[in-house]
Amino acid sequence: MEVIFLPKSWNVDQILDDLDQHGFAIIDDVYPPEYIHALTEECTSHLTQFRQAAIQNGVMNQIRSDHILWINEDLNIAQHHIESLKQLSQNLNRAFYLGINDIEAHFACYNAGEFYALHRDNPQGKNGRMISTVYYLHAEWQDDWGGQLHLQDKNNHWHIIQPQPNRIAMFQSDLLHEVIKAKHQRLSITAWLRSDQLRL
Template sequence: MDATHLPKSWNVDQIVEDLDQQGFTIIDNAYPQDYVLALAEECTSNLNHFRDAAIQSGVVSKIRSDHILWISDELEIAQHHIEILKEISQLLNRNFYLGIKEVEAHFACYNAGEYYALHRDNPQGKNGRIISTVYYLHEDWQDNWGGELHLEDKNGQWHTIPPKPNRIAMFQSDLLHEVIKAKHQRLSITAWLRSGNVLF
């Protein structure tokens, strides 16, 4: 199992076991602090380019109220995170035969009062999303600031995952989940490991 390009802090065996048993996993202290700070700066310096988030087919809906910026080649620091996700995709393909071929990602900003109601990232298997990931890149987070990921695992058990800085939450895209209303600005990169097949 070749994981030489993944950060040393990532427990690859635990990631695979968690996804197999629960359908989700948590990776803490994902990146070195200098990269975390550079990524946060790239995000915040582009906040004026964010737009209202939409659901499937580009429809802006009351189901969510966050703001996003799709990550392009010009966002060079964020591209490193995308490359790491491509590496983990190869690992997951070898372990679970998922057929992941690409990664799509955007910065996400939840300002105070913003949320994302219960949903699945791949309803009825129509958009090719297989694994969802959320990387929290704000510098600080207090327990009473909300913004938690509320997730139902593959066994029907619910989990509340605080948006701890430098944490990645990774889960099956067909699992039901929501983002609890934030009380403070919450910054992240949301990314999907995809098959590349989109059916409408």
């Protein structure tokens, strides 16, 4: 794949400062409309292949109820998003010495009534996830549709982050967070910037 440079709307200095000060950052107006359309088409055309995320190794847990599809090389449009995150990772490594060298990502669909309870993506440094990112892919969103990211920052302050279309929420993977129950279908790409290499 050709080299993908970060979109001009990504203010890297602001991202680095927000991560340093608060442990999370928000990027709005992430991609141009033509890419958003193509990515949404790729996501929605594969919805029948999504599996319930709460079922792992045949066992049901109660912490989450969304549906996911892991992103691999066959999902060509989503790979451009992964490449953008790889480019950003170079900046994160230079600033914070995180050693990020791989991206793990999946499409996520929260249908009405679905949620993800309080958790950490990397509790007590037990895995290689360093930075978590959520890119909101749905075409529109209203504040009363639920589906918000409820996040505790590195200073122990809580934030409600609205899943606005074409927005990335990015945060340290060891921070406590949850996805509030959605009242409308919510589409996204969740990606983890890892300091190890994970092959699905």
